[in-house]
Amino acid sequence: MWIGLLSDIHANREALEATLDHARRTGISRFVFLGDYVGYGADPGYVVDTVMREVEAGAVALLGNHDAAIGSGPGGMNSIAAEAIEWTRPRLDSTQREFLAQLPLTFNDNGRLFVHASAHAPTHWEYITDVPSASRSFMATQAHATFCGHVHVPELFHLSSTGKIAGFQPVQAVEIPLLTNRRWLAVLGSVGQPRDFNPTACYGALDTERNALTYVRVPYDNETAARKVREAGLPAILSDRLIEGA
Amino acid sequence: MNRRDLQAGQIIDGFRLVEPLESGGMASFWRVTRDGSGPPMVMKIPLLRPGEDPLTIIGYEVEQMILPRLTGPHIPTFIAAGDFERPYIVMEFIAGASVKSLLARVPLIPNEVAAIGAKIAFALHDIHRQHVIHLDLKPSNVTLRGEDAVLIDFGLSRHDQLPDLVQEEAEGPVGTGAYISPEQVLGQRNDPRSDLFSLGVILYFLATGGRPFGDPEGVNNWRRRLWRDPVPPRARNAAVPPWLQEIILRCLETDPAARYATAAQLAFDLQHPDQVPLTTRAARMRHDGIFTVFWRWLRVNRQPERARPALTSHLANAPIVVAAIDLEPGNDGLNQSLAIAVRRILATESNSRLACVNVLKIARLSLDDLEDAQGRNPHLGRLIELKHWARSIPIAPERITYHVLESTDPAGQLIDYARHNRVDHIVIGARGSSIVRRYLGSVSARVVAEAPCTVTVVRRPREEVDAAAERVAAQRA
Secondary structure (H helix, E strand, O other): OEEEEEOOOOOOHHHHHHHHHHHHHHOOOEEEEOOOOOOOOOOHHHHHHHHHHHHHOOOEEOOOHHHHHHHHOOOOOOHHHHHHHHHHHHHOOHHHHHHHHOOOOEEEEOOEEEEOOOOOOHHHOOOOOOHHHHHHHHHOOOOOEEEEOOOOOOEEEEEOOOOOEEEEOOOOOOOEEOOOOOEEEEEOOOOOOOOOOOOOEEEEEEEOOOOEEEEEEEOOOHHHHHHHHHHOOOOHHHHHHHHHOO | OOHHHOOOOOEEOOEEEEEEOOOOOOEEEEEEEEOOEEEEEEEEEEOOOOOOOHHHHHHHHHHHHHHHHOOOOOOOOEEEEOOOOOOOEEEEOOOOEEHHHHHHHOOOOHHHHHHHHHHHHHHHHHHHHOOEEOOOOOHHHEEEEOOEEEEOOOOOOEEOOOOOHHHHHOOOOOOOOOOOOHHHHOOOOOOOHHHHHHHHHHHHHHHHOOOOOOOOOOHHHHHHHHOOOOOOHHHHOOOOOHHHHHHHHHHOOOOHHHOOOOHHHHHHHHHOHHHOOOOHHHHOOOOOOHHHHHHHHHHHOOOOOOOOOOHHHHHHOOOEEEEEOOOOOOOHHHHHHHHHHHHHHHHHOOOOEEEEEEEEEOOOOOOOOOOOOOOOOHHHHHHHHHHHHHHHOOOOHHHEEEEEEEEOOHHHHHHHHHHHOOOOEEEEEOOOOOHHHHHHOOHHHHHHHHOOOEEEEEOOOHHHHHHHHHHHHHHHO
16 A cells, blocks of 8 residues: 655645645555644645545644644744744634644554654654664664654665664655665655755655655645745745745 | 575475575575476575674665666566565576686687677666666676576665665675775775676686786775786787777776776677777786886875766766768768767767768678679778768767668668667668658658667758758659
């Protein structure tokens, strides 16, 4: 079975629509959403409604730090992220806010762990950007493969049977076999705000039978998404990022 | 699994062990069947024992990752793989002789060395195009099956779009002492030309009966090839012709950029000995003196690491381009257009090879007299015309060759030529609205339809096309 892994949508309606459409055309019918549905983008209500509908249809949705900040406040965030949270909160209705508030931090399925940031202390929202941070996540779980987001830059870490960890920059649309002899930590890119100098939406396609992961890039109407961010009066850097992908 | 745990008749995941085959150092091999029928298969079982070299298990993982993605006649077809508890790989059994078995009767005659070398080069080009560098090419890893060389054991290989598990595991360079390339000794694992170096070692061995760098053990001894050039093949075996020495020493260049750009370009030279441009390499009779070697040693130890292009972009910059030239009178305008088109293509692809080809149309197969009425060889005149045509193309002499082919079927001949030489791009003129074409059909149209590569069709300059169209219209009226 194919599972679509979508992380860090960040209220980007255009990116979400294009990604779901691409995934369905590829034959993906099951989804795991890895958090951060809101913050930064101009369409938080639309994105939360879409994810709620998918969850009703059987999808799994996890909690991200921006989603948590809607309820608990933007403590610990940088000023731009905090400003976006303050902008977002009044634009969500109570149903949407309650949906975000009850989301779980992790999901375990058949040797696979799904979490927004890191298997190590999920509520600390640690960024997995290097071997030490990847190592902390590997140590915190027995899962054969962990899937997370949060960083907005795709990377695939792996731990060999002799204990060595290395990171790998995945190549778009090239299937990577998640060999059973080693453990894997897939940092999925971001659907709604990529930061790897490639502005196209990024999602993961996991083939559970063949145990293989593909990082997929989807071009979407980022100019419209950026224009909406500008018109909403959000910080200019948030619209620029959608054009530059960084 | 332990070697002694295995016995004939045992069944592993539906595969019945039939008989053990020759064991490698890191794995045992069994002939197996499934349901008692089907194509012959071999099961490779890594020997995983406590304290074993971790590269054994890594090599197994690499093969498990790479082998299923490779296709074609130069790779054993992947059939199945086991899991963590019971690791194995089942693949097609390759019936044929290992190149290792040829070492019993070295030195071989030059033509046989070239023929075997071309087969291996084609196999390498095939895997390089599929994003894989073998990185442990040696006689025991090549089996000759009919017209094809089949590469086996991808345990140290690198796929340029997948994680390099070997690099991450190994503390230092990995490979086989006699065959490893200088850049691999320095820890680089992303250059397809490393395989050309190893193939050069094989060719040297087949042609001379000896190994160019011996069979050193340990990384420190492997490093010696970074500054010490081998004794030229002709100094070891006088029967080695200059063209073969040229090819072998070019493969064995320390700097990958000085070797052939691609395996297909190497195969091209091995298939056309008379076209190999000879340099000082061909004439060398002794290896370099102590001062040259000392300078090289100094440079090696000061050289900064260089970034290297990814495999795919490297191959894309090094195509074999064929210019198909019609030397019939009246084609000057068309041939000028062709030269302009070829210049444009070569300008963007820095490591390309250009083959200028003319097909001499003959009435019937191989019965024509090769001399014209005045007793001149028509090939010679055409070669001169081809060289004349190519004068306006700015390209180094070692990157251009000239070929006059003959056939009753020029289009078919060009298509075969492109397939046989792994040509990437054919540039061909369209004769346009001529009466000839109406009667004979279009060569370029058939080449476009059937050639196994990109084809650019070039037309005459616009004014000539218009004038020809007017002539045809006038004839019809």
